[in-house]
Amino acid sequence: MKALGKRLSRVGAYCRRNPKLVSGVSIILTLVLFWLIGSLLLSPTRAQPISGLPDQPPSLRYLLGTDSNGRELLAVMVVGTGLTLRIGILAGAIGLGIGIILGFISGYYGGLLDTVIKGIVDVLLTVPPLAVLVVIAAVITRAMTLDSMIVIVASLSWMLPTRTIRAQVLTMRERAYIQVARLSGMNSLEVIVKELMPNLLPYLAASFVGATAASILACIGLEALGLGPQSLPTLGMTIFWSISFSAMLRNMWWWWLPPIIIIAILFVGLFLLTAGLDEIANPRLRRRM
Amino acid sequence: MSLNYLLRRLGLFVVVVWAAVTLIFFLPRLASERNPIVERMGQTAASAGKLGEGVGEMVKAWEAKFGLDQPLWKQYLRYFRDVLHLDFGYSLAYYPTKVIDLIIKALPWTIGLFGVATLISFLLGSLGGALLAWPKAPRFLQYLLPFFLTLSAVPYYLLGLVLLFLFAFTTRIFPLSGGYPVGTVPSLSFPFILEVLRHAVLPGCAMIIAGVGFWALQMRGMMIIGLEEDYIAFAEAKGLKGNRIFFRYALRNVLLPQATSLAITLGQVISGGILVEVVFGYPGLGTLLLKAVSGFDYNLISGIVFIIIIIIAVATLLVDLLYPLLDPRITYQRRVK
Numbered sequence: 001m002k003a004l005g006k007r008l009s010r011v012g013a014y015c016r017r018n019p020k021l022v023s024g025v026s027i028i029l030t031l032v033l034f035w036l037i038g039s040l041l042l043s044p045t046r047a048q049p050i051s052g053l054p055d056q057p058p059s060l061r062y063l064l065g066t067d068s069n070g071r072e073l074l075a076v077m078v079v080g081t082g083l084t085l086r087i088g089i090l091a092g093a094i095g096l097g098i099g100i101i102l103g104f105i106s107g108y109y110g111g112l113l114d115t116v117i118k119g120i121v122d123v124l125l126t127v128p129p130l131a132v133l134v135v136i137a138a139v140i141t142r143a144m145t146l147d148s149m150i151v152i153v154a155s156l157s158w159m160l161p162t163r164t165i166r167a168q169v170l171t172m173r174e175r176a177y178i179q180v181a182r183l184s185g186m187n188s189l190e191v192i193v194k195e196l197m198p199n200l201l202p203y204l205a206a207s208f209v210g211a212t213a214a215s216i217l218a219c220i221g222l223e224a225l226g227l228g229p230q231s232l233p234t235l236g237m238t239i240f241w242s243i244s245f246s247a248m249l250r251n252m253w254w255w256w257l258p259p260i261i262i263i264a265i266l267f268v269g270l271f272l273l274t275a276g277l278d279e280i281a282n283p284r285l286r287r288r289m
Numbered sequence: 290m291s292l293n294y295l296l297r298r299l300g301l302f303v304v305v306v307w308a309a310v311t312l313i314f315f316l317p318r319l320a321s322e323r324n325p326i327v328e329r330m331g332q333t334a335a336s337a338g339k340l341g342e343g344v345g346e347m348v349k350a351w352e353a354k355f356g357l358d359q360p361l362w363k364q365y366l367r368y369f370r371d372v373l374h375l376d377f378g379y380s381l382a383y384y385p386t387k388v389i390d391l392i393i394k395a396l397p398w399t400i401g402l403f404g405v406a407t408l409i410s411f412l413l414g415s416l417g418g419a420l421l422a423w424p425k426a427p428r429f430l431q432y433l434l435p436f437f438l439t440l441s442a443v444p445y446y447l448l449g450l451v452l453l454f455l456f457a458f459t460t461r462i463f464p465l466s467g468g469y470p471v472g473t474v475p476s477l478s479f480p481f482i483l484e485v486l487r488h489a490v491l492p493g494c495a496m497i498i499a500g501v502g503f504w505a506l507q508m509r510g511m512m513i514i515g516l517e518e519d520y521i522a523f524a525e526a527k528g529l530k531g532n533r534i535f536f537r538y539a540l541r542n543v544l545l546p547q548a549t550s551l552a553i554t555l556g557q558v559i560s561g562g563i564l565v566e567v568v569f570g571y572p573g574l575g576t577l578l579l580k581a582v583s584g585f586d587y588n589l590i591s592g593i594v595f596i597i598i599i600i601i602a603v604a605t606l607l608v609d610l611l612y613p614l615l616d617p618r619i620t621y622q623r624r625v626k
Contacts, residue, residue, distance in 0.1 A: 122301065123308050126605055130560035131594040132312060138582050138590055139317045217444060224446065224564055225579055239450075243568065248450070248458055249465070260450060264443045271442035 021276025027269030031081055031262070038078030046075035047233040058254050065254035068245045071233060077258050080235040084266070087150050087219050087234075092212030094154035099161025099207060104192050106162070107169030118166070121159045129156045129214070130221050137227035144229045153215045153222075160214065161207040168203050172196055202281035209277060213270040220263060235259045295610070302606045309598040313591040314368050318361070377592035382584030388592040391577060396596070398468050399573030402489055403562050406496040407551070413497070414504025415547055419540050421505065422512035425531050434505060441502030446564035449495035453568065456491060463491050466570035492569045496562060507550060511543040518542075545616045552608035556601050 015022045045051060049069040056066040064074040106117040136152050137144065172178065173196075181195045197204075222228055223236020226244070230237075242248070242256040359367075371378065377388035420426040421434060440448065457465045468488050469475060515521070516539055524534045566575030574593055581589035 119304070123305050126305055126556060126601055127309065127312075127598050128556035128560045128601060130563060131597050132316075134578065134582065135313060135316050135590060135594055138585070138587075220444065221446075221560065221564055225567065225582060227582060239447075248454060251458075253454070256450060257454075260447045263447060267442040267444070268439050271438075 018276050018279055020272045024269050024273030024276050035082040042075045042078055044079050046072040047079040067255050076233040076238055079233050083234045088212045088216035090150045091154040091157055091215035092208055095157030095211035096161050096208045098158035099165055102162045103165025107166040121162050124159050129218050133218055133222050137222050146229055149229055153219045157211045157215045161211050164207050168200055206277040206281050209274050235263055298609050302602055305602045309595055310369055310372050313595055314365055317587055378588045380586055380589045382586040388588050392592055392596055395574050395577045406493040407558055410497040410500030411504055411551055414501040415508045418505035418508025419512045421509045437502035441499055445495050445499045445561040446568045448499050449565045449568045452491050452495055464488050468572040492565050492571055495565055508547055515539050515543040552605045555604050
């Protein structure tokens with residue numbers, strides 16, 4: 001009990017030194033809470049078309065008004081926040097997973113495989129992600145589902161994690177404790193899982209948040225072009241609909257403004273989270289900041 | 290700069306071009322069995338009322354015209370040859386027009402807007418970032434950084450929407466959309482250029498504001514390291530004026546690595562900029578891409594995507610080749626090795 005208290009106070013002390021991490025985590029948690037509480041209070045069917053009167057301004061009945069298809073925008077925001085977070089986290093996790101596998105193979109084993117993987121990553125990193133995504137998404141527009149969206153976005157979110165992890169593995173591979181582990185009879189897989197992984201945890205966490213943010217950025221970009229899942233009320237699709245129904249010219253601020261605010265909050269939260277995790281991963285940054 | 294480096298770098302460029310062509314050719318064909326000709330016919334049918342008999346023959350005739358009836362590898366080789374000649378075929382949505390003509394018409398707008406906006410944002414951000422690390426800089430800058438950093442986390446086009454609302458819809462200072470007034474013919478006259486500038490202010494500002502924080506943060510980091518160098522201490526000991534130390538000694542030396550990251554982030558800038566154009570209805574590649582997407586115009590989509598990839602590949606190639614010439618420290622390190 002005492003040890004736990006001590007540990008907690010140490011965590012608290014660290015949090016005071018790293019306000020970015022704390023504010024990033026609390027912003028993301030606030031959005032998750034918004035989604036959770038919203039889903040409990042509002043039925044998701046209210047985010048579907050013709051669940052209310054079309055083009056209603058905010059009122060007691062429709063707290064954030066409705067769009068031209070009769071979707072209730074408060075419900076759309078709740079459902080959309082959940083969907084966007086889900087796409088981002090799942091695509092980020094897939095990207096990180098691929099990044100871990102390729103990064104460790106490339107960095108630990110080296111050789112021809114390393115040259116090939118590094119080459120592919122370098123080539124793909126120069127290509128603007130949105131351009132490739134548009135090509136894929138444009139062909140399957142109508143058939144686009146949440147799952148295919150996640151896979152498509154994830155297909156371009158693994159390069160940066162691969163590169164960061166490979167670079168870290170390269171510097172750690174020659175450290176003394178790795179050699180001790182190898183001499184004491186561990187095989188490569190054991191060395192990677194038991195020795196390298198735990199030491200790379202802060203980097204993996206930062207890579208995960210980075211991949212998640214990149215995935216959300218790509219997914220909202222695709223959706224704003226109208227290439228997202230057509231029947232789902234995601235945040236990006238809401239922006240697309242509001243542009244194509246010229247919501248701004250019709251002075252329907254309750255349509256286009258809320259998704260922008262939520263997306264902005266989300267990105268600021270992710271940005272602070274990355275900055276905070278960077279400080280854990282690179283303690284040298286701490287002095288400079 | 291060694292010959293080896295030059296060849297390796299050119300090799301990478303060739304691989305990027307090859308990868309771009311291959312991706313663009315195979316992705317649409319792998320991802321679906323949808324026939325673009327049938328798709329287009331369906332659209333025509335929907336807009337023109339009904340389509341008579343003989344649709345099958347019409348589809349066949351068009352497929353022969355576009356070479357879609359040949360084996361895949363033949364199509365691939367043919368496509369490769371055509372693309373290297375910058376021939377992307379006809380646009381399916383704007384049929385008699387060729388894809389390359391549409392792109393050539395849109396390209397100057399995009400390059401002009403993105404080029405100027407990126408340059409301004411880079412210069413402002415770098416100068417601001419350098420001043421942040423400079424002990425004698427005014428204090429208020431310290432408070433600006435978090436503000437701009439927050440904005441840099443938000444995608445360009447969302448910022449664009451907000452600017453559009455504040456300065457075009459509510460106050461009507463700037464036009465709502467387009468690159469020049471509707472009904473005027475593009476020409477090189479003074480009033481027309483003025484109008485073009487007026488239309489470019491808001492989309493440009495969206496990109497500048499969102500970019501400044503990023504450049505400032507990066508520059509500040511490098512400047513802090515740069516100011517610890519011995520030659521700065523020496524310059525101070527010599528009694529040089531602050532201004533001279535800042536511009537000639539500190540800033541000049543850290544500006545080069547900053548310029549490389551300009552080329553690296555170009556892909557991101559263009560990705561974000563495409564959507565800025567869409568938001569503002571700016572007559573560049575982004576808006577053209579949106580039209581192509583909504584008209585299922587594969588030829589146009591692949592043409593635009595290929596051009597974007599090539600622009601970025603050429604820009605990074607140029608920076609990588611010029612960099613060792615500009616920065617003697619690079620060649621020096623190479624020789625030591």
